[in-house]
Amino acid sequence: MPSQSVRSRIVGTGAYAPERVVTNFDLAKLVDTSDEWITERTGIKERRFVADGQAASDLAYEASTRALDAAKLKPADLDMIIVGTISSDMRLPACAAFLQQKLGAGPIPSFDLGAACAGFVYSLSVADQFMRTGAMKAVLVVGTEVLSRITNFTDRNTCVLFGDGAGAVVLQRAEEGEAGVLSTSLHTDSSLATSLMVPAGGSLEPLTHESLNTQRDKIYMNGQDIFKVAVRNLTSASRFAISAAGLETTGIQWVVPHQANLRIIAQVSQRLTIPMERFIINIERYGNTSSASIPMALDEGVRDGRIKPGDTVLMCALGAGVSWASALIRM
Numbered sequence: 001m002p003s004q005s006v007r008s009r010i011v012g013t014g015a016y017a018p019e020r021v022v023t024n025f026d027l028a029k030l031v032d033t034s035d036e037w038i039t040e041r042t043g044i045k046e047r048r049f050v051a052d053g054q055a056a057s058d059l060a061y062e063a064s065t066r067a068l069d070a071a072k073l074k075p076a077d078l079d080m081i082i083v084g085t086i087s088s089d090m091r092l093p094a095c096a097a098f099l100q101q102k103l104g105a106g107p108i109p110s111f112d113l114g115a116a117c118a119g120f121v122y123s124l125s126v127a128d129q130f131m132r133t134g135a136m137k138a139v140l141v142v143g144t145e146v147l148s149r150i151t152n153f154t155d156r157n158t159c160v161l162f163g164d165g166a167g168a169v170v171l172q173r174a175e176e177g178e179a180g181v182l183s184t185s186l187h188t189d190s191s192l193a194t195s196l197m198v199p200a201g202g203s204l205e206p207l208t209h210e211s212l213n214t215q216r217d218k219i220y221m222n223g224q225d226i227f228k229v230a231v232r233n234l235t236s237a238s239r240f241a242i243s244a245a246g247l248e249t250t251g252i253q254w255v256v257p258h259q260a261n262l263r264i265i266a267q268v269s270q271r272l273t274i275p276m277e278r279f280i281i282n283i284e285r286y287g288n289t290s291s292a293s294i295p296m297a298l299d300e301g302v303r304d305g306r307i308k309p310g311d312t313v314l315m316c317a318l319g320a321g322v323s324w325a326s327a328l329i330r331m
């Protein structure tokens with residue numbers, strides 16, 4: 001819910017993408033696909049994959065140090081770390097614990113939040129609640145993914161979509177009347193829970209030789225199910241966040257959407273009647289990086305000068321669960 005008093009404000013952004021570029025032509029050597037199909041159906045031209053030994057917390061560390069530098073803060077200034085991820089370094093402990101260690105932050109609460117592609121916006125909203133109660137003064141919120149490790153490279157329906165990367169923001173308490181997180185809106189509808197999943201490797205279906213051989217430890221998705229619900233729910237959650245802040249779509253300078261499919265973004269743009277020129281889009285270079293996609297695009301928009309102080313920015317994301325979320329912020 002919007003509050004007129006103590007808000008949290010984004011005071012620094014950062015992003016990191018691993019160096020290795022994988023083009024559509026590279027993937028066409030692995031599965032029966034083409035640059036033309038991938039470009040037309042998704043908008044993706046290339047994505048980044050990690051090097052051997054590089055984990056989600058390594059990407060998170062790079063993005064976080066950039067966000068902290070931009071905020072002119074040190075790891076010791078942080079009160080909490082929240083990491084949105086579905087591809088943590090290990091099943092146990094949390095990616096946030098490794099990130100805390102790499103940053104050299106104090107023994108502050110540090111935890112992962114699993115809401116798939118909505119993980120960053122969910123994490124931002126959770127952080128914002130802690131700030132509004134006055135419990136925290138500075139929180140690091142990260143989205144980081146190494147999806148290349150949980151992608152089935154024999155499934156052309158999914159392997160062309162995903163990439164690796166990380167983005168981060170630092171939140172600090174804003175004074176009255178200043179910029180900040182104006183509203184957030186979080187949702188989950190489990191009726192399509194098995195339309196997007198990693199079936200094996202959890203408590204339901206522990207890893208076996210057979211599940212490894214059949215790639216049940218990798219992402220499975222019914223893309224058409226998710227596509228339809230994505231357009232509908234991203235639009236409704238965006239409208240909710242806008243009206244909860246007492247604004248109209250004309251008051252939005254920039255939309256930073258989850259980068260899953262350019263056609264989803266175009267349909268959301270049409271339904272919200274916000275032109276595509278006001279969307280920050282980098283899907284052609286990074287593909288779908290799940291929880292990392294929004295903070296990566298946000299950082300790009302801030303650093304190239306499109307997003308300016310005082311601009312109102314709408315974020316919206318949807319992923320497995322199905323979980324979806326939106327946030328309206330004033331920079």
Ligand code: ACO
Pocket residue numbers: 032033034037038041042116117118156157158160196222223224226227230260261264288290318319320
């Ligand atoms: N190359 C060539 N052909 C392909 C490929 C490919 N890479 N992938 C699928 N096809 C074929 C299919 O086999 C099918 O062929 P057929 O007609 O002979 O059966 C045809 O293309 C059409 O397939 P569709 O699945 O209908 O393709 P669609 O246009 O729906 O695009 C896509 C698929 C890109 C996956 C789309 O449905 C989508 O973007 N869905 C939503 C994804 C999303 O938002 N996910 C949520 C976030 S992810 C997360 O949370 C981790």
